[in-house]
Amino acid sequence: MQSYTEENYLKTIYHLAEKTTNVQTNAIAEQMQTKPASVTDMIKKLAEKGLIDYVKYQGVTLTETGKNTAIDIVRKHRLWEVFLVDKLNFKWDEVHDVAEELEHIKSVELIERLDEFLGFPRTDPHGDPIPDKNRRFAKTQFIKLIELKTGESGTITGVSQHSSPFLKHLEKLGLTLGKQIQVSDVTDFDGSVEIRISDKQVNISREVAKHILISSNGKN
Amino acid sequence: MQSYTEENYLKTIYHLAEKTTNVQTNAIAEQMQTKPASVTDMIKKLAEKGLIDYVKYQGVTLTETGKNTAIDIVRKHRLWEVFLVDKLNFKWDEVHDVAEELEHIKSVELIERLDEFLGFPRTDPHGDPIPDKNRRFAKTQFIKLIELKTGESGTITGVSQHSSPFLKHLEKLGLTLGKQIQVSDVTDFDGSVEIRISDKQVNISREVAKHILISSNGKN
DNA sequence: AATAATTTTTAGATTTACCTAAAAATAAAA
DNA sequence: TTTTATTTTTAGGTAAATCTAAAAATTATT
Structure with missing residues (x-):
């Protein structure tokens, strides 16, 4: 214990x-x-x-035991985040602190039933994978948006920064999970990235582009 | 804090x-x-x-402040119990310990949204009233089953004992919330109570009858 | 009212998770 | 390879929530 x-x-x-x-x-x-x-x-x-x-x-x-305990906590944290967003309509930038508390609730039964209630989600609201009850993670293949070359496209499937200001910023630009994007230009001057999303053009800083994760579907 | x-x-x-x-x-x-x-x-x-x-x-x-804090905790405890039973299919005898932990999660926003998600329930799975966000309790008028006279009837609307063995016992006898019952006889010998429920006859000890709460609808 | 029984408080310790300040070990730079 | 800088550990202490044992106050009984 x-x-x-x-x-x-x-x-x-x-x-x-x-x-x-x-x-x-x-x-x-x-x-x-x-x-x-x-x-x-x-x-x-x-x-x-x-x-x-x-x-x-x-x-x-x-150790093995220590790692298992840690994974269990990560699993709980992420499942609770899904609950907060999917069921209680929290925004993705509002869930972290509450999940930080909820992750310590001890009942195994609770988590198994919560998992089922949520439909066994495989990722949390930030795209992070949720380990199953045997602590196995689904394999994910992410590329940082910054690594895409001009003309390449993909789907936003995660973020590697969970701070509220960052997430709010993405929200404002329409850069949310599941959105299809294409890199239309990379600025020489400051490395900022011009992307096309839903027929709009958006410019994001290099710093922002570093923390957006893309599941690539090649050029097209 | x-x-x-x-x-x-x-x-x-x-x-x-x-x-x-x-x-x-x-x-x-x-x-x-x-x-x-x-x-x-x-x-x-x-x-x-x-x-x-x-x-x-x-x-x-x-004090006023102390009482408010206590009521907030009671509210949280009971709302979480509703969640566990209504959404995660826990039994009414399984929820206490988990709710005991969940009641300490601090976010006000969480509780308001949970309340809404659950449809603003007014009682928990044991029939106890849930205070609203202004800490007001719905008025409830309970009578102990033991106080009913032969021939009187009513609806089971609460229990005044939350132990798992007691609740499991009631479950086995079919004495769950919302059930209509009528007292058909009170045994002189040991004070045990014979009741009619869904056309079956059930005998319960005096001790059990003390902890079942009835909203009376007189004789009929 | 005096004595006995019960309830409550005090005194002094313990454990957990912290802290500061100083010492020791390791890593980096001259 | 010394010297310097950084990292890590030790030593000693604090606050929160508990404990045991003993003292003090209250309540009940004779």
């Missing part, structure tokens, strides 16, 4: 481990808005419980 | 206050499965925060 805080540490380590193999103390501290000294304390505790492997000064990795 | 624990104390005090005016330390301790000494500590804290009135050795009463 893990505490709320332990679960948040595991989740944070899980997400950081998607980028680097060995997750460092400072990285965890920054992500969790706490101090490195506090992280060291917690790390020791999680290591003792067999949830992470820890070698002093070398960072940590999740 | 209250902690999870503070909220539970307020809720407990609120429920105990339905029976006695001044809520005693020991009563709180028993209900919360903790020790009187711990209760004294917490009571002082809640009093300092202006959530309860507290005179040493005299027990406590909720």
Whole structure:
């Protein structure tokens, strides 16, 4: 049985481990808005419980058990996000904080029934994959919009940034999940990208283009 | 901003206050499965925060603010129970523990939207009234089944005991909310009650009859 | 009213998750 | 390869919510 805080540490380590193999103390501290000294304390505790492997000064990795716990939390978080958007009409930029609380509700039965009630969704409102109850993720093949060349097109299927301002910005531009887009030009000057969406032309900054994920369907 | 624990104390005090005016330390301790000494500590804290009135050795009463907080938690608890039963097909004896966790999720927006999603229910799966967002309860007029005389009838509209064994027992006997019943006999020997429900005869103990709530529609 | 029983509070500790400040280990730069 | 900078850990402390054991206040009983 893990505490709320332990679960948040595991989740944070899980997400950081998607980028680097060995997750460092400072990285965890920054992500969790706490101090490195506090992280060291917690790390020791999680290591003792067999949830992470820890070698002093070398960072940590999740054990099988730790990873499973983390995936369960990710699953719960994303299912609750689907619930909030699909059933309670929240916007995709409004769900994160509430889901952050709901993800810690413990009942397994609850999540299985919620999953069913939602029709076993495979992605959350930001396009992130939802692991099934056996913790398996559907394979996804994303390309960052920034990587598309002029003339190439695809469908918006995810975002790699969940901040409310960013998501509101996309919403305003009509860049929501499922929309078909085509790159009509890439500006030399600032790297901003001109795209065509529903017969309108929209210009987005390089920074924005980096965080939009496209499932490509080649040129056409 | 209250902690999870503070909220539970307020809720407990609120429920105990339905029976006695001044809520005693020991009563709180028993209900919360903790020790009187711990209760004294917490009571002082809640009093300092202006959530309860507290005179040493005299027990406590909720202030306006404290009562409002408690009602908000009761509202959340009962709405979540409706969600679990109506939408996720939980049985009425399975919802308490999960709702006990869900009631502490903080978002006001969430609860308002959940309320709407559920169609603004006025009672929970056990017949308990759900306060509206202005914290007003619908007036309810219950009689205990035990108080009905032979020949009198009514509709089962609530239970005053939420334990899983009790609720499962009622379920097995077909004594669920909305069912029409008529008292056909009261046994002299042990005070058990013979009732007619959907043309079947069922015998229930005095103890069970005490905890079934009836909205009476007189003799007929 | 005095004594006994019960209830409540105080005193002093413990655990969890934090913190600051300083020391130690590792990594980067001269 | 020293020196410097960065990262991480240790040491010692705090606040929240609990505990046990003992003292104090209240209530009940003789």
